[in-house]
Amino acid sequence: MNIINIEHIAKIYKVGFEEVHALRDVSLKIDKNEYVAIMGPSGSGKSTLMNILGCLDTPTSGKYEFKGVSVSDMSDNELAKIRNKEIGFVFQTFNLLARSDAVHNVELPLIYAGVPTAERRERAIQALIDVGLKDRLHHKPNELSGGQRQRVAIARALVTNPSIILADEPTGNLDSKTGEEIMVLFHEIHEKGNTIILVTHEEYIAEHAARIVRLKDGLIESDERVERRYIPKTKNTLVT
Amino acid sequence: MRVLLFELKEGLMIALRAIASNKIRAMLTMLGIFIGVTVVVTMSTAIKGIDNSFQQGISSLGSDVLYIDKWAWFSNVEWWKMRNRKNITMEEFEKFKNLAKLPVAVAPVINSVQTVKYQERRVENVFINGSNADYVKTTNFTFAEGRFYSEIESNSSRQVAVIGSEIAKKLFPNLSALDKTIKIGGENFRVVGVLAEQGSFILGPWNPDNQVYVPIGTIFKNFASNRWRSITINVRAAGPAMVEETKAEAEGVMRKVRGLSYDQENDFSINQQEGLQENYNSVVGVIQIAGLFITGLSLFVGAIGIMNIMFVSVKERTKEIGLRKAIGAKRRTILAQFLLESSVICLVGGFAGLIAAVILSMLINQFIPTSIQIGSVVLGISISLITGIISGLAPAYTAAKMDPVEALRYE
Ligand SMILES: Nc1ncnc2c1ncn2[C@@H]1O[C@H](COP(=O)(O)OP(=O)(O)OP(=O)(O)O)[C@@H](O)[C@H]1O
Ligand SMILES: [Mg+2]
Numbered sequence: 001m002n003i004i005n006i007e008h009i010a011k012i013y014k015v016g017f018e019e020v021h022a023l024r025d026v027s028l029k030i031d032k033n034e035y036v037a038i039m040g041p042s043g044s045g046k047s048t049l050m051n052i053l054g055c056l057d058t059p060t061s062g063k064y065e066f067k068g069v070s071v072s073d074m075s076d077n078e079l080a081k082i083r084n085k086e087i088g089f090v091f092q093t094f095n096l097l098a099r100s101d102a103v104h105n106v107e108l109p110l111i112y113a114g115v116p117t118a119e120r121r122e123r124a125i126q127a128l129i130d131v132g133l134k135d136r137l138h139h140k141p142n143e144l145s146g147g148q149r150q151r152v153a154i155a156r157a158l159v160t161n162p163s164i165i166l167a168d169e170p171t172g173n174l175d176s177k178t179g180e181e182i183m184v185l186f187h188e189i190h191e192k193g194n195t196i197i198l199v200t201h202e203e204y205i206a207e208h209a210a211r212i213v214r215l216k217d218g219l220i221e222s223d224e225r226v227e228r229r230y231i232p233k234t235k236n237t238l239v240t
Numbered sequence: 241m242r243v244l245l246f247e248l249k250e251g252l253m254i255a256l257r258a259i260a261s262n263k264i265r266a267m268l269t270m271l272g273i274f275i276g277v278t279v280v281v282t283m284s285t286a287i288k289g290i291d292n293s294f295q296q297g298i299s300s301l302g303s304d305v306l307y308i309d310k311w312a313w314f315s316n317v318e319w320w321k322m323r324n325r326k327n328i329t330m331e332e333f334e335k336f337k338n339l340a341k342l343p344v345a346v347a348p349v350i351n352s353v354q355t356v357k358y359q360e361r362r363v364e365n366v367f368i369n370g371s372n373a374d375y376v377k378t379t380n381f382t383f384a385e386g387r388f389y390s391e392i393e394s395n396s397s398r399q400v401a402v403i404g405s406e407i408a409k410k411l412f413p414n415l416s417a418l419d420k421t422i423k424i425g426g427e428n429f430r431v432v433g434v435l436a437e438q439g440s441f442i443l444g445p446w447n448p449d450n451q452v453y454v455p456i457g458t459i460f461k462n463f464a465s466n467r468w469r470s471i472t473i474n475v476r477a478a479g480p481a482m483v484e485e486t487k488a489e490a491e492g493v494m495r496k497v498r499g500l501s502y503d504q505e506n507d508f509s510i511n512q513q514e515g516l517q518e519n520y521n522s523v524v525g526v527i528q529i530a531g532l533f534i535t536g537l538s539l540f541v542g543a544i545g546i547m548n549i550m551f552v553s554v555k556e557r558t559k560e561i562g563l564r565k566a567i568g569a570k571r572r573t574i575l576a577q578f579l580l581e582s583s584v585i586c587l588v589g590g591f592a593g594l595i596a597a598v599i600l601s602m603l604i605n606q607f608i609p610t611s612i613q614i615g616s617v618v619l620g621i622s623i624s625l626i627t628g629i630i631s632g633l634a635p636a637y638t639a640a641k642m643d644p645v646e647a648l649r650y651e
Contacts, residue, residue, distance in 0.1 A: 080565070080568050081570075095562075109568055
């Protein structure tokens, strides 16, 4: 069964008297353990699509089923619950709480999930170890490099064991070497059985994915399975 | 219930983190509520203290005592009309006493202001109360030492005196006043009794503690100018229930003594503690309303300050709110977070204000007795909590209804 099934999604923004068609008619099915890259020129509607997939935003029209359940009819609270339990977001700008250390940043979703203090500490620390930040547990964002910040953000996305990871240009703010390291991390996460959707502008980043969806002017231009670039299947031993 | 408690605890933790990360701003915000609560609590403590003193003082007057006087304490009779009234004389008092059947005690009173001395110690401007032995029955006096002067002493105008506790303290700081000879306006009087503390500071020279009591004859004898002054007749009813009846009888008897015909109006007044109480209540009412207004204003200013800061804080944290929503915070969780933040700020400010108020009250207590009430404490706490919630509500609501996508995009 597919995790995500959208049919004829449209998103129209009204700016003054003008209408902006961010998405015109988008249909997409994504299965469990898929690794999808979404590409397209700036303004083609990639972020808009991601926000809708992540239940952050609602489409103007069209159908969205998440794990077979229609999202359109959900209340605000139910959407918050889906975002909390089923979806892990990774943003281009990391979006960490500046004054909190890595552990607190990672345990944040668990607070909203109602996980008791001791357990969520433990899980947050484990998630940070998994992304290779064992010795950076109590560093604040401004005491971390860009790559490390994104790892904290990835740990935060993973800590709830979501059904799907949504990453909107996760390497957009990183240099190519650090970006590559993050991609290795995504690769490992995918190997463990996670489902990943990733937005990127870079072909070499998209090559990590098994499927590339290209958007243009709010429409899907192409959607194809691709040959994956070889990734050394080593344990993550990268610089932290 | 468990879930609610969990959310409350977590919300509180988040709020505390937010406050801790911006201590100076939180402190400045607290200042507003701090001042408000300090003013409210100190004010209410002081008013309560003054009120206690007044009630204590007024009860020393006795609620069932009538004062027949040339002058009305509170009335709309013109001043010149009262001035033209005849003086009340000792003869009229005697007649009144014989005719009035309801009172349990009737006493003539005249006051003279004199200096009281014992050796080199002196007290100026003391009210010297001249009356007869029945006077004590028109009061609720209790004695620290000795007794009131007797009927024999009063009838024969002996030079004896009963002194109030404050006078005793000033003239005899560390020895018994009993049987000592004091000088009142230069004349010798022997002290036969000392009152226990009766009234309160608020009555000033009228406070029984600041007065000296002597047989009325000695006033006329030693201070001759008083012979032509009007006396007051103190009339005690047989309990508060009998006050109205006794008053009606006293009016009738007094009219008869004065020989007034039915169409002439009273040429005397019958005063009562009740009038004093009413007057006092209206004064205190004004003070309380003024106090309420001032404190209300200062709290209002404080609340606006908090609301302003909370709005800024929400605006500043737009991105954070978006992030929290993106990872699963519900609207009510965000709402609670900001409400708790403003409530905690207000409560801390309120507590500090309360402590300041207690210290202030203790300082004021040096001048007028204040009374710190548990009610004032509850008042202070609830005011700060309510202010916190009210001033936090609008900003918290703004935060809660933010669109996560917009919020995340905010720079
Ligand atoms: N809140 C909004 N109000 C009005 N128009 C919007 C809004 N959000 C997005 N748009 C418009 O919708 C279109 C798609 O925007 P979107 O952010 O999805 O593009 P994108 O593919 O993510 O671009 P980029 O690669 O630059 O991030 C753009 O034309 C944009 O101007
Ligand atoms: Mg985008």
